[in-house]
Amino acid sequence: MHPFSSLLFHPLKINTALSLPEKFTFPFYYEPHELSVLAAKDLQSYLETQIDFIHNFGLNAEQTGMVIGKMFGVMVVKNTQGDLGYLAAFSGKLADSNDVKGFVPTVYNTLNVTGFYKKGEAELNTINTEIDVLEHSSQLQNAKRKLMEAKSIFETELKSLKAKIKLEKKLRDQQRETMEDCLDSIAYNELLKNLKAQSISYQVKLKHLKRYWEQNIKELEDHLEVLKTPINDLKVYRANLSASLQKRIHEQYQFLNSRGESKDLLDIFKNTSSPIPPAGSGECAAPKLFQYAYKNNLKPIAMAEFWWGASPKSQVRKHKQFYPSCRSKCEPILGFMMQGLNVDINPIEQAISHEPALEIIYEDDFLLLVNKPHEFLSVPGKTISNSVLTKMQAYLPNASGPLLLHRLDMSTSGLLLVAKSIHIHKQLQKQFIERSIKKRYVALLDGVIPNTEGTINLPLRVDLDNRPQQLVCYQYGKQAITKYKVITAENGVTRIHFYPVTGRTHQLRVHAAHSQGLKTPIVGDDLYGTKAKRLYLHAESLTFIHPVTKKIQTITCNAPF
Missing domain, CATH: 3.30.2350.10 (Pseudouridine synthase)
Structure with missing residues (x-):
């Protein structure tokens, strides 16, 4: 079994003839340096034999559970004594945990049970349960049913009365036409008077029908709104709590650069095309590697990231293949974190x-x-x-x-x-x-x-x-x-x-x-x-x-x- 130290600085045995890169890896388009390849192979050797955690990467047909391939990163670093080693990290969570032996920690641990985020998450889950109970209560369902029934009856009766009014109008028009030559003027005028009264009578019936059902439906709607009020209040509270939690989380993600400067997620993303950081920002392997290196006086030398596991259904990901850092989440973060480092130029611009x-x-x-x-x-x-x-x-x-x-x-x-x-x-x-x-x-x-x-x-x-x-x-x-x-x-x-x-x-x-x-x-x-x-x-x-x-x-x- 491959030894993988619980210490996070993993010694790297290299050929003394192997020279160090002059500049740090440009993370968004690169060919991995030989040192990064050595570090990656060492980590991959561990992943192939490890028994420290259980995670279904989709490489073993007999393993159960959801298949989740994972991006891993290695950063070759030099410590204050001049020794070369490497750091290892994974993107997101591994085996449903942020804390896995031998891997650098996350910048901020949202899974900490005593932290504000887990407490806030628990409160959000409680609110969701309360909303779900209220939305499925028999009282609310009965109120919705009665409102729908009232609207349906009103629509049916209105349609029926309008059809009758249309038919009666047609009959009155026929009487006006046929009786004009049959009656003297006095009798015919009396007929017209009666026909007009009938027309007015139907219009009054239509008006009363509308007024009755509109008032009835309004009362049912008002009753339903009263029942919905606590649900809507909870949803507003939930939205505010969620926004507050998100803001606090963004503030907790404090990133360092090689100059010792610090910025949080909101500050890093504020001048980008998406001022609100995308979900999962700061959870990729590369920011974790930089953060740990800076915090522990380790000099970044080179870096590479590779995919481990089955390919997801949407993306093209090959097992053990090297890939660049993601752009939407990592480009602004790494752009700050690499300030002060001597970094390779972007090959695409050349x-x-x-x-x-x-x-x-x-x-x-x-x-x-x-x-x-x-x-x-x-x-x-x-x-x-x-x-x-x-x-x-x-x-x-x-x-x-x-x-x-x-x-x-x-x-x-x-x-x-x-x-x-x-x-x-x-x-x-x-x-x-x-x-x-x-x-x-x-x-x-x-x-x-x-x-x-x-x-x-x-x-x-x-x-x-x-x-x-x-x-x-x-x-x-x-x-x-x-x-x-x-x-x-x-x-x-x-x-x-x-x-x-x-x-x-x-x-x-x-x-x-x-x-x-x-x-x-x-x-x-x-x-x-x-x-x-x-x-x-x-x-x-x-x-x-x-x-x-x-x-x-x-x-x-x-x-x-």
């Missing part, structure tokens, strides 16, 4: 510039197809202006309209269709909308799949915690359909053709990697698989109807791999 002119695969007087290089933007980003669009604007200074008909992920290479005028753009855009344009991608998969062809239908939406990553979501996701056909499978790598029916963000990458898709990520996929020298995905062929010649054209650009 995208390939590609100074040479782009390769034009096909061009005529109306349109062209360009070969976009991998790691090059289709359109300008927040911090990078160089892109296919800007190069096309320079290449076609007299063109009108948006130029690009579609986009490719920055990491994907291949064909992009460009229109030289707004008129041509609109005609081609119509083909995209109608899905009459056919696209073929070629990719290399990091593994071998059982089927040689098929269709993947997994709806996608953006992962709000980790933009621009996508989630499989049957409730809010947009339809995403991909057809595929295997070309070859050699040496554990599959060459495959993808034929996307829809064009969602990261569609091919998620459909390849997801557990409900092909379960085999594209080689080099740094978001859903393992980073390599490039993402092996290329838009190889495009078939469309030329908007001028009306002929079907297929343009091909062979993959560079």
Whole structure:
């Protein structure tokens, strides 16, 4: 069994020739340093054999209980004596606890039974029980039933009386018509007088009916509101108590940075797009690691986070795979906590510039197809202006309209269709909308799949915690359909053709990697698989109807791999 000390500083045995990183890991996009890999392997070795806690990660088919995979983090640190070691942490709770042997503590322990949060939670549970009892009381249910019955009777009687009034009016109109020539003027006027009295009589009946039932219903509604008053008062109190608890919790999460400065969650998030911290903020592995390191005079050297367990149904998560920190919760927190540290630059902001002119695969007087290089933007980003669009604007200074008909992920290479005028753009855009344009991608998969062809239908939406990553979501996701056909499978790598029916963000990458898709990520996929020298995905062929010649054209650009 792997020894895992109850002490939180775990010694790290390394080759003396292994050099330390010059800068700390940029947590949102990184390749783990060798030291982090060693620490992660040591922790994983412990997780494979440990008997200190019981948690169903979904790795043992015989284990019972809810399957919950977990993100773990390791931080390589140096103590005041110059010794190297690592800290370990988990995101959220582990085995329903914040306090697990060998792992750093949470920044604030909401599970402390003597703390204000658990007491407040207990009070909230009591209030919920009181509300539930009152809402299901026989007195309230009878009042609701009587009100519904009264409204139903009123509706029935009103409908019946209106039908009778309509019928009687029709009969009176017939009498006026038929009796005009049968009676003398005095008798006919008397008839009209009687008919008018009948009409007035029915209108009075209608008025009395409405007044009676409206008064009756109002009394029943007032009675119901009296019964609801204590429920509504409890709900207001519950809302205020919950808000107060949430505010106090946010204030308890006091985060340190390497300068010794401290900020709470509210202060950290106040200038972000979401001033109210998302649920679970501060509970991820990375903030716990930083907090413990700073509190105990340990110098952060490098960090990495990995997934342990079965993949969740929505996200792409692979057992033992390294992943970046989440953005919505951790980016503001770690942005503060890393102040004063010498941190690696964001690699995304150092995208390939590609100074040479782009390769034009096909061009005529109306349109062209360009070969976009991998790691090059289709359109300008927040911090990078160089892109296919800007190069096309320079290449076609007299063109009108948006130029690009579609986009490719920055990491994907291949064909992009460009229109030289707004008129041509609109005609081609119509083909995209109608899905009459056919696209073929070629990719290399990091593994071998059982089927040689098929269709993947997994709806996608953006992962709000980790933009621009996508989630499989049957409730809010947009339809995403991909057809595929295997070309070859050699040496554990599959060459495959993808034929996307829809064009969602990261569609091919998620459909390849997801557990409900092909379960085999594209080689080099740094978001859903393992980073390599490039993402092996290329838009190889495009078939469309030329908007001028009306002929079907297929343009091909062979993959560079």
